[in-house]
Amino acid sequence: MIHKFKRLLIGAPLPSEHLDHTRLPKFLALPVFASDALSSTAYATQEILIPLVLMGGLAAMGWSMPISIAIGLLLIIVSISYTQTIKAYPKGASCYLVSKDNLGTLISLIAGAGLLVGYILTVAVSCAAGVEQLVSAIPVLGRYSVSLNVLAVTILTLVNLRGAKESGAVFAIPTYLFVFLMYTLVGGGLYQYFSGSLQPLPTPTLPGLEVGDVAGPVSVILILRAFTHGCTALTGIEAVSDGVPAFQPPEAKNASITLGIMAAVLASLFVGLSFIADQYGAVPGIVLNEHNEIVVKNSLISVLAAAIFGHSTLMYYFIQFSTVAILFLAANTAYADFPRLSSFLAADRFLPHQLTNIGDRLVYSNGIVVLGGLSALLLVAFQGNNHALLPLYAIGVFISFTLSQGSMVVNWLRDRRPGWSLGLALNGFGALCTSVVFLVLAYFRFAEGAWIVLIVIPALVVMFLTIKRHYMSVRRQLAIEQLPRALNHNTVLVLVPGLNVVVTHALQYARALSPNVRAVHIDTDPEATNHLKQMWDEVAPGIPLVILDSPYRSVIGPTLEYIEVAKADRSGDWLTVLIPEFVPRKLWQHVLHNQTGLILKLALMFREGIVVTNVRYWLRA
């Protein structure tokens, strides 16, 4: 029944030969690898605005444009730096592989841990942001937001367990639609701006403070803090470099071009959105929840779409639902990345090797389930609050950026291939920028949750190393060092609670196993024991019957003691303990019988040097 339910949910098994690798042309590769990065435009500008208006008031809002431009530049620097990585690693420039190659195992494990955490957060953040956009459009869903998040993760997990062939089209339509609609939104705002018809929005009411009150100078600290918030715009840009082998040849060149296009689209959309938000004086609708945390009730995208196209217009809903779609698509990309990286780590023995198993739908099922479970847990723990999850996400991503660029610096210095000085310069500058941003992030966002990631990553590295040590120890112990010699002598003990067919069945089996059989009976009822003794020679001639006292009426204690004695002075090589058992026809009937057999089995399971066998007799009715 469980089996049927599984088939219904995830489909029939697929034979191994269905595994294949299709190559993607650039116009399909862009949506497949860029949906994650592009989806961050849905929340990056809003993230800059929240600290500015909450801590600096409306006066500080003007800073969002310079900050956005700085982040846009950072994005372009990191993208250019990644083109060098792609050139050097055309077979796949995953941060884990690149840092393993250049910085050694330990650093690569840090990178791997950072990436795994990042993938879990991609799912959590994207789902939370998607639900946030949905709730902005349909506020009545607000009270179900945690359930909607869990539902989204569950659906993504099931879809990925089915292992639907990801034709590029599934990605292409929503991604290109989203890009088109975002450009329309920015274009609409720019048109109003240049035509002079732009009407700034009324001053918003914000919780906790009177906006506009703060008229003093905006501090450098506040600007740096807002900058760290905006860095979420960069999340996901490494995806192209991970996926180089999926491009049509020449892979590295095509991937670099795609990365360039993606960076240009992302930067222009992000800066464009920041510009029109600034011109409209738009801020997201936020409230404080009962724990005094910031919760976004009406996203910036929703506020802007309503301001430019009107609130109940078709265009408004198009924009909202297209944003929801790209965010869930972004979450989906982690369902390919996390199981693949887990399988790399597991193949290197740093994770349980079940993660390398390809399930009967030809996907890494275990990795998918782990990812779904962890991100659902995270969403419940953070109550689906995207704003609270983003600091964790950003810090994990910048660790990977820094390690990836840093690896390339080492790589250029070591190999000095043609063009190494340009590569070194570009990657070196990239590494410098991302490491500075990482430090700023760690400093400013530490208390907001970044500390969790800074604890989890070393903990994961310790776990990786512990798992590796265990597997290496097992491998040493299991290796066949010499051919096995014959060990033919077997002493068989049969536990005999009384006289019935179940016991004689087990005694027959015992005789088939060895000429050296003993029956063991625990005396809890002297009358029954006497009866057993009298009948014994007739029922089991030739098998010695050992009778053990049990002053406290326990069966387990004396049995275990006798087995220890028998183990110590056994004459042969093996000691087999047979537990006779009968199996009732129906499940409920089990409660009507002593579970002594089961308890004995559990007690004996953890004893070395014996083989325990339940000899089952099947009842007919």
Add this chain to the structure above:
Amino acid sequence: MIHKFKRLLIGAPLPSEHLDHTRLPKFLALPVFASDALSSTAYATQEILIPLVLMGGLAAMGWSMPISIAIGLLLIIVSISYTQTIKAYPKGASCYLVSKDNLGTLISLIAGAGLLVGYILTVAVSCAAGVEQLVSAIPVLGRYSVSLNVLAVTILTLVNLRGAKESGAVFAIPTYLFVFLMYTLVGGGLYQYFSGSLQPLPTPTLPGLEVGDVAGPVSVILILRAFTHGCTALTGIEAVSDGVPAFQPPEAKNASITLGIMAAVLASLFVGLSFIADQYGAVPGIVLNEHNEIVVKNSLISVLAAAIFGHSTLMYYFIQFSTVAILFLAANTAYADFPRLSSFLAADRFLPHQLTNIGDRLVYSNGIVVLGGLSALLLVAFQGNNHALLPLYAIGVFISFTLSQGSMVVNWLRDRRPGWSLGLALNGFGALCTSVVFLVLAYFRFAEGAWIVLIVIPALVVMFLTIKRHYMSVRRQLAIEQLPRALNHNTVLVLVPGLNVVVTHALQYARALSPNVRAVHIDTDPEATNHLKQMWDEVAPGIPLVILDSPYRSVIGPTLEYIEVAKADRSGDWLTVLIPEFVPRKLWQHVLHNQTGLILKLALMFREGIVVTNVRYWLRA
């Protein structure tokens, strides 16, 4: 560790010879067997008053005295009837045994089910009433009343699992103290009444209706209803007849005298309390909860004690705590009765025979745990509301009364022993009275919960008969009909996932079991399979290696299929399947290894005709 915790809670095991049977003199037998019955004075008068004042107003309160006198007479009739039962069954006149002897198995099972339900309700009702008295004295505890009830049941269960020797003194002190204090309470009231200093209490405020409004004639229906409420005064009076063998000889005579004393004390206390309550115009403090159910906040005993001795006096607290003590003592009596009756029913194969096991503290541990669990469940389901539980209790008790007296009528008519005509007259009148009261109870209290009991009892009888049928069928199937013949041929299959020490260990064991060994390998990785084939003759010369395809990479499916084939065309008598397994040193390490062995074992557990053995290899680190 679990073992140590158990020892701490319930003590070290006791050897069997500690089982003994002390005989009780009358002055100790009275408290042991009467605490349950006497404790009902704590709630019986209050139960009469609640329907009278709520449905008839203060004008109806005057009816409490005639109703109490009628119940007092009923109590004496039933007690006299029971003396005849004691005479006829000096070895123990439990309703189950008596009705089994006279009315046949089916009726005795109804009686048994009624008694079991009654014992569960004794615990629930007595605890609920005890907590009610406690809360009356210390109102601040009111919000914890359900937790206090569960705590009380837990403590009673643990105390009884320890099997503390019930010296009569443990019962005697609280019981005699309670009787003394109740007589003092009644005496105090009577003194004020006769000295003319009695001040009636002010008219109470009651929820839901204006008391005093109803001045019309009191209906017969209301009086009958109030009567059924008061019948809870009779609960527990059958206890003496169950315990005849515990009396000093002559058992029957001493038991009858004790029963008479108990009935006199109970009737006089009950009628006395009703009388002074009537004179004071006292009613319990009741409120309606959110489900519109009646909840007693200040018990009648508490109201009376406060009226006669003053609210914050030492005497008031003495009375309250002594009432709490006798109620918990009453609950405790069911902890002796329920496990004993369960063990009788289990010995007759109507209940799981684990209920006949005497635990290591020489008590029927399983019965005690079942009783504690069920009564705690009931208390939680009824939110510890005594008033709601009492209809269930009363109906169960009157079923037993009627069956017990009815059995005696049949007994006298059948055996016609000396004095049969007097016995027949007394038991016949008793049976008539209790059966009429049973019908009145069933009619008036049906909707209030009596229906639950009238469904549960037949359901229990069906369960008893189903269990019996199963045991009889098992017994037939397990009986040894002929001496076993030799079945020596054993085919051994070893499941071989690869080449390592664990597998060679299992192959060695297989060779020790039988000359007829086959190794089975599932091909999920052609490379590994080839390696296995090449190495095989060196590692396991002479053992044929069977290689099975698995297009969907599943190990379980092909294994099960091959076993079915091997079962069908096996050459010998037995088919043994060996599953090689290694055991890591630490528990957490299990997650790092495939659980294929475990899954195979579970899948094979339910296959007939094979013996499955896990051959374990123990890792060192």
